[in-house]
Amino acid sequence: MVQRLSADVVVIGGGSTGVGVVRDAAMRGYRAVLVERDDLACGTTGRFHGLLHSGGRYVVSDPQSATECAEENAILRRIQPGAIEDTGGFFVTLPGDDPAFADEFLAGAARTGVPAQEIGVAEALRREPRVNPGIQRAVEVHDGSVDGWALVWGAARSAQEYGAQILTYHRVTEIVRDGDHVAAVRCRDVRHGEDVEIACNFVLNCAGPWAGQVSAMAGCEPVAVVAGRGIMIAMNHRIVNTVVNRLVYPTDGDILVPAHTVSIIGTTDVKVNDPDDTRVPAEEVQQMLDAGEHMIPGFRTHRMLRAWAGSRPLIKDPRVSADDTRHMSRGMSIVDHSQHDGLRGLLTIGGGKLTTYRLMAEHIVDAMCEQLGDERPCRTADEAVPEPHARLHKVTDRLKAREESRTDTRALCECELVSEDDFRREIEAHPEASLDDVRRQLRIGMGPCQGGFCSLRAAGVACASGKVDAEKGTKLLTDFIASRWKGVQPILAGDQVRQAALDEWISQGTLDVEHVPASTQGGVR
Amino acid sequence: MRTVVIGAGLAGLTASIRLLEAGVDVTLVSKGPGGLALSQGSIDVLGYRPSRVTRPLEVLGALPGDHPYAVLGTATVRESVSWLGQRLGLVGSPATNLQLPTAAGAIRPTALAWASLAAGDVRDHTTFAVIGVQQVKDFPAALIAGNLDRTVFDGRELRAGFGLVDFEARDGEQDPSPVHFARALDDAATRRRFASAVAAAAGTADVVLVPGIVGLDDPGAWDDFVAALGRPAAEVAMQPPSIPGLRMFQRLLDDARALGLRHVQGSLATGFTHEDGRITGIEVASAGHSKHIRCDAVVHAPGGFESGGLGVDSHGVITERLFGLPLTVDSLAGLTEPEVGAPQPLFEVGVLVDADMRPLGLDGPVHTNLHVAGGILAGAQRAREKSGDGIAVASAWRAAESILGGAR
Numbered sequence: 001m002v003q004r005l006s007a008d009v010v011v012i013g014g015g016s017t018g019v020g021v022v023r024d025a026a027m028r029g030y031r032a033v034l035v036e037r038d039d040l041a042c043g044t045t046g047r048f049h050g051l052l053h054s055g056g057r058y059v060v061s062d063p064q065s066a067t068e069c070a071e072e073n074a075i076l077r078r079i080q081p082g083a084i085e086d087t088g089g090f091f092v093t094l095p096g097d098d099p100a101f102a103d104e105f106l107a108g109a110a111r112t113g114v115p116a117q118e119i120g121v122a123e124a125l126r127r128e129p130r131v132n133p134g135i136q137r138a139v140e141v142h143d144g145s146v147d148g149w150a151l152v153w154g155a156a157r158s159a160q161e162y163g164a165q166i167l168t169y170h171r172v173t174e175i176v177r178d179g180d181h182v183a184a185v186r187c188r189d190v191r192h193g194e195d196v197e198i199a200c201n202f203v204l205n206c207a208g209p210w211a212g213q214v215s216a217m218a219g220c221e222p223v224a225v226v227a228g229r230g231i232m233i234a235m236n237h238r239i240v241n242t243v244v245n246r247l248v249y250p251t252d253g254d255i256l257v258p259a260h261t262v263s264i265i266g267t268t269d270v271k272v273n274d275p276d277d278t279r280v281p282a283e284e285v286q287q288m289l290d291a292g293e294h295m296i297p298g299f300r301t302h303r304m305l306r307a308w309a310g311s312r313p314l315i316k317d318p319r320v321s322a323d324d325t326r327h328m329s330r331g332m333s334i335v336d337h338s339q340h341d342g343l344r345g346l347l348t349i350g351g352g353k354l355t356t357y358r359l360m361a362e363h364i365v366d367a368m369c370e371q372l373g374d375e376r377p378c379r380t381a382d383e384a385v386p387e388p389h390a391r392l393h394k395v396t397d398r399l400k401a402r403e404e405s406r407t408d409t410r411a412l413c414e415c416e417l418v419s420e421d422d423f424r425r426e427i428e429a430h431p432e433a434s435l436d437d438v439r440r441q442l443r444i445g446m447g448p449c450q451g452g453f454c455s456l457r458a459a460g461v462a463c464a465s466g467k468v469d470a471e472k473g474t475k476l477l478t479d480f481i482a483s484r485w486k487g488v489q490p491i492l493a494g495d496q497v498r499q500a501a502l503d504e505w506i507s508q509g510t511l512d513v514e515h516v517p518a519s520t521q522g523g524v525r
Numbered sequence: 526m527r528t529v530v531i532g533a534g535l536a537g538l539t540a541s542i543r544l545l546e547a548g549v550d551v552t553l554v555s556k557g558p559g560g561l562a563l564s565q566g567s568i569d570v571l572g573y574r575p576s577r578v579t580r581p582l583e584v585l586g587a588l589p590g591d592h593p594y595a596v597l598g599t600a601t602v603r604e605s606v607s608w609l610g611q612r613l614g615l616v617g618s619p620a621t622n623l624q625l626p627t628a629a630g631a632i633r634p635t636a637l638a639w640a641s642l643a644a645g646d647v648r649d650h651t652t653f654a655v656i657g658v659q660q661v662k663d664f665p666a667a668l669i670a671g672n673l674d675r676t677v678f679d680g681r682e683l684r685a686g687f688g689l690v691d692f693e694a695r696d697g698e699q700d701p702s703p704v705h706f707a708r709a710l711d712d713a714a715t716r717r718r719f720a721s722a723v724a725a726a727a728g729t730a731d732v733v734l735v736p737g738i739v740g741l742d743d744p745g746a747w748d749d750f751v752a753a754l755g756r757p758a759a760e761v762a763m764q765p766p767s768i769p770g771l772r773m774f775q776r777l778l779d780d781a782r783a784l785g786l787r788h789v790q791g792s793l794a795t796g797f798t799h800e801d802g803r804i805t806g807i808e809v810a811s812a813g814h815s816k817h818i819r820c821d822a823v824v825h826a827p828g829g830f831e832s833g834g835l836g837v838d839s840h841g842v843i844t845e846r847l848f849g850l851p852l853t854v855d856s857l858a859g860l861t862e863p864e865v866g867a868p869q870p871l872f873e874v875g876v877l878v879d880a881d882m883r884p885l886g887l888d889g890p891v892h893t894n895l896h897v898a899g900g901i902l903a904g905a906q907r908a909r910e911k912s913g914d915g916i917a918v919a920s921a922w923r924a925a926e927s928i929l930g931g932a933r
Contacts, residue, residue, distance in 0.1 A: 304839075407697055410660070411700060456628065456668075457665065460662075460666075460668045464667040470671020474672060477629065486863055493837050493839045497836065498832070504908045505831060505907075509563075509911070510627065510762065510767070511631065513631060515631045515632065516630055517676050
């Protein structure tokens with residue numbers, strides 16, 4: 001039995017690009033459906049360091065990206081403030097780095113319109129006392145930190161208000177052609193084991209590093225994606241409250257981002273063939289720790305909480321030709337499959353960065369409008385997305401809320417101050433959600449104990465809600481334990497080893513979850 | 526003879542009491558409140574190997590040679606665990622496992638337990654009423670009952686339902702710590718009020734299961750609660766801080782103090798002095814200065830990775846924190862798996878010992894009067910196989926015996 005839907009445009013991929021695209025298309029009046037094989041923002045978008053670029057990073061290496069970042073940074077602060085913390089950023093010349101690069105940097109910033117101002121070393125160290133006291137120069141920029149999940153879900157809700165449909169856990173199996181034109185997208189609803197066919201005029205392939213696999217489903221020569229894997233490590237606490245960048249030509253391990261209650265160091269760049277290859281090799285962890293130690297003396301003695309890897313969505317495809325450049329920025333590329341594969345109604349977009357996700361969406365939807373002969377201007381920069389609090393997020397927001405309700409509500413996740421009530425509302429609204437899905441909404445299990453204490457509570461509240469039976473509740477529990485371990489296992493050192501031993505003791509020693517009657521369903525992905 | 530015991534967990538307290546009973550002077554040095562807050566209030570000997578064990582003493586002899594039990598021997602385990610059970614008044618014996626429900630609804634094998642926990646043994650009951658308390662978040666009654674209800678134990682289909690009571694142990698407090706809740710139930714009037722609330726929610730099952738929080742300091746709390754409830758009931762141990770475990774800690778510490786224990790609390794042992802292969806004293810960090818405690822023998826029972834007795838640095842080097850003892854493996858590489866399903870070899874890393882529990886180097890014991898006990902010993906997957914308590918008690922017992930008898 002195949003469920004049939006129809007739309008003007010099907011957007012493939014639920015990362016920041018796809019969600020930006022579906023919002024843009026819906027705001028321009030298209031009937032739009034987004035399909036995503038997992039939850040939203042599970043791929044590259046959920047696996048980055050959380051930096052809202054000021055543009056500073058690109059003022060020398062990539063001036064056009066620098067300007068775009070600066071402009072989009074200002075737009076996102078306006079339209080999605082609740083996903084952003086205004087941390088500000090420093091570029092610092094570390095001992096051994098060339099202090100003259102700062103001059104090149106400042107000149108580049110002036111040329112590209114990226115706000116940047118040199119400040120005294122003493123002033124920089126006063127504001128960030130943990131930074132290497134041997135820094136030679138410091139430049140202040142408008143970096144921020146951004147919660148990729150909050151950003152994407154905000155845009156998704158906005159899209160839904162404009163009538164878009166967001167189908168998560170729908171894996172594309174085929175892009176159906178009718179002669180030389182796209183006719184439909186077939187998907188598998190992986191949660192319910194059903195097939196869905198969405199008839200459409202247009203398909204926008206926003207699958208990021210998976211774009212090659214998606215283009216092949218339309219019978220096209222696969223788009224050549226170069227997946228560059230980078231690792232990130234979340235360090236316990238805010239080692240810095242300002243984004244700290246190394247003032248050098250962009251390289252590995254050159255940024256430390258304060259995000260929520262942690263600091264995230266990134267990143268490496270290793271070419272991989274499979275975008276699902278998100279291993280965190282031990283040598284890359286050591287590389288990050290060395291880089292961190294250089295930036296923050298004593299970094300190695302800090303507690304690591306977790307590591308993860310994401311794939312950059314770079315496209316190096318000969319079909320990205322001169323004809324496409326008006327729709328292209330440096331770092332973003334659009335492949336028009338009508339020109340290269342004789343298939344009309346399919347565009348692929350690659351490259352880009354989270355900070356410019358809205359602009360990428362504007363470009364590709366512009367390209368679609370042009371092919372359809374529609375005059376429908378982009379409005380995504382003009383209208384804020386619906387958010388509970390229309391102001392920039394602060395790291396203290398949760399603590400403040402918890403302080404106010406401390407005696408009346410229970411903390412389900414003490415590390416991240418998630419209340420039982422918030423969790424219950426989330427699971428009742430999304431009874432099919434995994435705890436990892438809920439984590440991306442509420443941050444359960446993201447603190448020092450990595451789910452050691454809250455996993456059982458969460459599974460328990462889900463069962464008590466009546467929406468989840470004990471078998472499913474147990475699967476929620478065991479899947480979450482497994483997915484949390486994945487991020488802890490590569491960085492076992494110091495206090496996180498103690499934590500891992502304690503968590504093992506709780507789940508196996510005390511609760512004996514290994515011997516709860518087995519689930520009939522499969523394990524974690 | 527002066528001895529120093531390091532660590533206030535089950536091993537450290539067992540060693541202390543054994544030495545004190547023999548009239549030996551004991552100074553117990555502990556950094557924190559010991560590991561018993563992580564205990565279930567039961568004494569595991571061996572629960573899985575890897576299938577469920579019903580008679581642990583019968584299978585200890587078949588464990589691999591590098592397992593602590595292989596070094597300790599079945600007789601020592603039987604004798605030491607039985608001794609502890611009698612001293613504490615626990616139910617059960619090392620010969621046969623109880624089968625107790627956990628706070629996730631699994632059936633967990635353990636050898637001895639407080640009577641309040643042992644009363645939930647699924648060998649004795651078929652129907653269960655699991656009564657949760659809204660304010661006790663670590664006891665998910667619906668999940669526990671649901672899992673018990675789909676359990677077939679020994680060919681018997683268990684049946685379980687759940688209920689929920691709203692009970693503020695302290696007025697207006699919705700998120701109490703288990704310790705506060707348990708202390709509130711040390712008060713007889715509060716306890717009876719709690720019993721009536723539970724009774725009203727409990728239905729008609731064979732046994733009522735409640736969170737393991739019925740009193741902390743009052744040893745009569747449980748019997749009084751059951752009398753007020755008027756029907757069979759049992760406690761279920763929860764994730765830390767575990768009240769049944771804290772009861773055990775308090776009892777053992779009180780016993781040791783009554784025997785003359787000197788307890789240096791909140792103090793980290795930071796170093797040692799030695800001469801001619803013998804430890805002569807332990808350096809202890811205390812407020813403002815370092816203290817040197819002279820001794821003739823040491824029982825080092827600091828726990829394993831969970832306590833920091835064993836550690837891994839950011840380069841992946843594994844060390845024993847205080848004495849720098851030789852370990853079975855000293856590099857993290859290859860000791861963990863990305864999949865959570867299998868036992869992680871890391872947790873088996875530890876110290877190898879001779880029959881007197883003396884850490885072994887290449888040329889025999891590292892120090893002739895240094896003995897180790899508990900979680901620091903190599904070779905056991907304690908969390909998976911449920912063996913940590915028995916190893917702790919038997920190794921502490923053996924260490925004390927060696928000190929008293931003179932090392933062999």
